[in-house]
Amino acid sequence: MRSVERAYRLAELREAKQLNQTELGDRIGIGQRTVSKIEHGEIERSRLETIRKYVEGLGGEVEVVARFGDEAFTIA
Template identity: 45%
Template sequence: MARDKAGNWQSWYDISIPLAEERYRTHLDDLETRERKARERRAAAGLPVRSAQEKQAAMDRLTAEVRAHKLAEVRREQALTQRQVAVSMGVSAPRVSAIEHGELDRAEVATLRAYVEALGGRLRVVADFGDAEYTVA
């Protein structure tokens, strides 16, 4: 890193920080332009154009399905049927199927706890704040 003989960094900051900020703004503008062009191409091709919120919602649904699939794998590894788990939980087999197909957002914590306990596990609920996590239940 460049600095003067007295150890002052001011000239480096005066030159480098504005340059970095300009490059970052250019990068963001380029991203926005690419995203806009991609949306235009999709629209021209008759394909659906999704907003950032719609894309995030789709990713959240996919994540829920993947997590739920793992629960179903645990059930199968233990040679349990959905009906057996449902009886243990006190719910219907279609409810167990719904849980295993990613409908976790609509499931209450008590229902998920019963499902996990029916498989011999223990449910933990964690609040994640990015820089800190807290076990809630």
């Protein structure tokens, strides 16, 4: 359920930038169908590079954090 909520938030961010799925896909070099999959919660099946492009296309940054109990390490 959390992945669907997060994906919905990505769609909201895209819409706030006044971009449709096709426009964002063209901007970042992926198809509209891939944008749609990300926004429908299929993030786990998406490549990290694709998600990075999506987020950067909206002006953001991706940070990858590995958590081990109380410890967290930024790895990308």
